[in-house]
Amino acid sequence: MTKRILLFTALFVLLLQTACRRAQQPQPVDYVDPTIGGVGILLQPTRPTVHLPHQMIRVHPMKNDQLDDRIRYFPLTNASHRTLWLFAFMPWDEKITPESWTEPLVFDRETTTPYYYAATLGDHECRLEFAPEKKSGIFRITFRGGQPQYLRLTTLHPQGAFRIAGPRTISGYETFEGMKAWLYAETDADITARIYRDEHHPDAVMLDFGDRPLTVSFRYGISFISEEQARENLLQEIPDNDFEKIKQAARQTWNSALSQIHVEGGTPAQQRVFHTALYRTCERMVDINEYGRYYSHYDRQVHESDRPFYVDNWLWDTYIAHEPLHIILNPRRVTDRIRSYISMYRQGGTIPSFALLTGDWPAMTGNYAAVWMADAWYKGLRDFDLETAYEGVRKNSLDQTLLPWNNGPKTPLDDFYNLHGYFPGLPPGEQETVPQVDTGWEKRQSVAVTTANSYADWCIALMAGELNLPDDRALFLDRAAFYRNVFRHDKGFLWPKDRDGNWIEPFDPRFAGREYFTENNAYTFLWDVRHDLEGLFLLLGGRPQAEARLDQLFREGLGKSKWDFWTILPDATGMVGQFSMGNEPSFHIPYIYNYLGSPWKTQKRIRMLLDAFFTDNLFGIPGDEDGGGMSAFVVFSMMGFFPVTPGIPVYAIGSPVFDKAAIQLPGGKSFTITAKNNSAENKYIQSASLNGRPLTKPWFTHTDLTEGGTLEFIMGDRPNKQWGSRAEDAPPSAIDFINR
Secondary structure (H helix, E strand, C coil), X not given: CHHHHHHHHHHHHHHHHHHHHHHHCCCHHHHCCCCCCCCXXXXXXXXXXXXXXXXXXXXXXXXXXXXXXXXXXXXXXXXXXCCEEEEEEEXXXXXXXXXXXXCCEEEEEEEECCCCEEEEECXXXXXXXXXXXXXXXXXEEEECCCCCCEEEEECCCCEEEEEEEECCEXXXXXXXXXXXXXXXXXXXXXXXXXXXXXXXCCCEEXXXXXXXXXXXXXXXXXXXXXHHHHHHHHHHXXXXXXXXXXXXXXXXXXXXXXCCEEEECCCHHHHHHHHHHHHHCCCCCEECCCCCEEEECCCCEEEECCCCCEECCCHHHHCCCHHHHHHHHCHHHXXXXXXXXXXXXXXXXCCCCEEECCEEECCCCCCHHHHHHHHHHHCCCCCCCHHHHXXXXXXXXXXXXXXXXXXXXXXXXXXXXXXXXXXXXXXXXCCCCCCCCCCCCCCCCHHHHHHHHHHHHHHHHHHHHHCCCHHHHHHHHHHHCHHHHHEECCCCEXXXXXXXXXXXXXXXXXXXXXXXXXCCCHHHHCCCCHHHHHHHHHHCCCHHHHHHHHHHHCCCCCCCCHHHHHHHCCCCXXXXXXXXXXXXXXXXXXXXXXXXCCHHHHHHHHHHHHHHHCCCCCCCCCCCCHHHHHHHHHHHHHHCEECCCCCCCEEEEXXXXXXXXXXXXXXXXXXXXXEECCCCCCCEEEEEEECCEECCCCEEEHHHHHCCEEEEEEEECCCCCCCCCCHHHCCCCHHHHHCC
């Protein structure tokens, strides 16, 4: 009997120790550090945004960057990534003066996670905490007492007001960019008084709670439909003041989302970089369906719908890696996003470029909705109306202007493009004659417009083929080759032409800015022809010559001092030679070596770029992160592969950082990448196998991934220059794919 008791006791202790160890092990969300990249390199810093994945409420402290020691306010939501905030909230425990309405507070002891934020504010050490729900959020404020104790609410746009509807109830509205947001909020302590900044324009109010020590919760709902809907959103999601319940539910939601990719190995810093990048990709797009209804600014109507309605996407940034990542992780959500774009087309008459809450923002260049939709279709997502999608992207290509940062009908420049097959540039010093061109900053970007629309038109040709439209297919295949009209053989660059067909001179490939390119120069845009890499290699003289040019890209000097270079090209950050790691058009370029028979160079470059530019500190993002656009490159590349050409359902292999990365797929399947003998030195692939069969080519298909299985690499410290080196090992070209 004694032996049995001892045995049970030992077993109990063992189980308890095991449970304790598991409890102490970090969960995926514990690796996330939202402050990574919080000091921008020339450009925008990241923000430590607290939200649920792809949901409407996004909150972060408003300060200059992560080195700023003062917080101006907390927006009750970020309505459009990095550009639009609504309703400013702030505790205040000082005497009210005219400056109090905008005065920031110093802070200390800050805690930042995806699901919870906390900081100590001001000289009297008021403690603020926040946790999110989908359309609502909750603050918990702990005042120390002995001073006035207020909650400060101000609108962030000229038209708006707050109303105190009861001792614990606040409502308000704010008008912005032609639409309206409503606020409904409740506190769990009586408001003893209210003080408006201006009684005639109650757009700022101090809610007075006396001077006794207290902890007060402020829970609120936001709506783009009505005040009553804001109240319903709040009561549906946060019916009481249980802050810890909301915090723990948000933590669990994030753990579930981040667990879709389980990684093992790497350093703690690499774990933090990876999980933070994955968190960043979960911000956009956001679902603004408010429990069966949504307001669309595309037709200014409220719609009944049981499907999500997604807004806030910058396709120029996200079609490259962000959208392809979500096609893998959550194809149903991507389908709903595409369906949202199609609804916007039906409501407003145009397939959007940047589909914001406030309508289409025609930023940047290109018809990248065509790329995104073709990529989704050819990766098996079929639950959307391809015919209507095709109608919309075809209209964008043929009947709308292609000018950067423009919406509307064709201009003479578009007619010229359709007739001559290239966008004409202006010689230096020549005055602009087309009024629709943004002459202050964006210019014509003539070469970038040509390459962007060549790629988009190739994807439209794919869609036309699916719809059995042979004449359209032929038309758009012809347009897909327009980039060749701006290739200058004697210089080996894509080069601007004037309206008479003359090469524009003088022209320096390093320093030609937005007159001819988008945020980068000719060195970057030479490789923008991702839909026809084989054709590009031929223009460059063949594979050996193309490989030499690609080598030189990473070695070519800036040609000017750094400050002078960045005066001309401030977006081209994270420079390695003339390669810009800090800007989206460069992301696929290191993987092009796979197409040239030298995948070992991809492996070398990718590891170097990840190590150099994506670190776990305030400077760990080399350019504008763009709400997941850059972070998706990190997620893909650290796993060991990348979608070089969205529209062709294959992935080019890089160099996996982790010993193991397991992607949990819809339907219960998983795709696992293992790297044996992996280390910082052992970055080169010696051999590979897919589901136990030798893999000699440096790529695999989307079907290989979605069917589940194991991709195994044997790693070493010296390149195996034979692996993947044969011409027949290269990923399929555009010609191979479209003629399949």
